[in-house]
Amino acid sequence: MSLRCFIAVELPETVKIALNNLQEELKKTEADVKWVRPDGMHLTLKFLGYVEEENIKEIVNTMDRICREYPPFNLEVRGAGMFPNIRAPRVLWVSVEGNNILAGLQAAIEKEMASLGFEKEDRPFTAHLTLGRVKSFRGRERLIEVMQLHKEDIFGFMEVKSISLMKSDLRPTGAQYTRLAELTLGQGGGNV
Numbered sequence: 419m420s421l422r423c424f425i426a427v428e429l430p431e432t433v434k435i436a437l438n439n440l441q442e443e444l445k446k447t448e449a450d451v452k453w454v455r456p457d458g459m460h461l462t463l464k465f466l467g468y469v470e471e472e473n474i475k476e477i478v479n480t481m482d483r484i485c486r487e488y489p490p491f492n493l494e495v496r497g498a499g500m501f502p503n504i505r506a507p508r509v510l511w512v513s514v515e516g517n518n519i520l521a522g523l524q525a526a527i528e529k530e531m532a533s534l535g536f537e538k539e540d541r542p543f544t545a546h547l548t549l550g551r552v553k554s555f556r557g558r559e560r561l562i563e564v565m566q567l568h569k570e571d572i573f574g575f576m577e578v579k580s581i582s583l584m585k586s587d588l589r590p591t592g593a594q595y596t597r598l599a600e601l602t603l604g605q606g607g608g609n610v
Contacts, residue, residue: 419470419471420468420469420470420471421468421469421471421474421585421598422467422468422469422585422586422587422588423466423467423468423469423474423477423583423584423585423586423598424462424463424464424465424466424583424584424586425462425463425464425466425481425527425531425581425582425583425584426460426461426462426463426581426582426584427460427461427463427493427576427578427580427581427582428460428580428582428597429459429460429461429547429576430574430576432574433459433495433573433574433576434456434457434459435456436495436573436574437456437459437495437512437547437549437573438456440498440512440549440568440571440573441453441456441549441550443564444510444549444550444561444564444565446564447557447560447561447563447564448556448557448560449552449556449557449558449560449561450552450553450554450555450556450557450558451510451550451551451552451553451561452550452551452553453549453550454548454549454550454592455592458592458593458594458595459547459548460547460582460584460595461493461514461545461546461547463523463524463527463543463581464524464527464528464531464536464539465539466531466536467536467537473534474583474598474599476534477531477534477583478583478598478599478601480530480531480534481527481581481583481599481601482601483530484523484526484527484530484601485580485581485601485602485603485604486604487526488519488522488523488526488603488604489519489603489604490577490578490579490603490604491516491517491519491520491577491578491603492516492517492575492576492577492578493514493515493516493520493545493575493576493578494514494515494516494572494574494575495512495513495514495515495547495572495573495574495575495576496512496513496515496570496571496572496573497512497513497515497568497569497570497571498510498511498512498549498565498568498569498571499511499512499513499546499565499569500562500565504562504566507552507558507561507562507565508551508552509548509550509551509552510548510549510550510551510552510561510565511546511547511548511549512546512547512549512573513545513546514545514546514547515545516545520545520578521543523581523603524543524545525543527581528543578603579602579603579604580600580601580602580603581600581601581603582597582598582599582600582601583597583598583599583600583601584596584597584598585597585598
């Protein structure tokens, strides 16, 4: 059986609540946006796609090896923005800022997963949390205005002590996420 998987940093409840509050304010613009449920938000480090169940252990072992090389670190969730740009927003997001540990960790995951046969991402890594995807022009001007009001806001801080291998089940109500493994940074050894 194959599972749709990705590697991510899970978010603390405080950040999810702050992002939910931002979404509630943005929803008042009545813009045509498909919103990401705050309880499903995470910082994706690597999307793997469909993985055969028998390969999960190898992925987890590789993640564990990587985690031993990186200490826990802090990140700041701040600043609302839009991809690809403000004139034609398609994705609404908030930025995740921190230090070089995150970039190094993500690059190591990208490299090691490529060695296991997963396709390398050709776009540079941009640490962000997706709030929603814009579906049409309806309410777009007001949406852009409100997003601009929050471009400097701080939505919280997080101490990253582990990374997770997540499974994504696509359902009509939206994706359902399940943690398959959590690997601790710094000392290695995680729990599956």
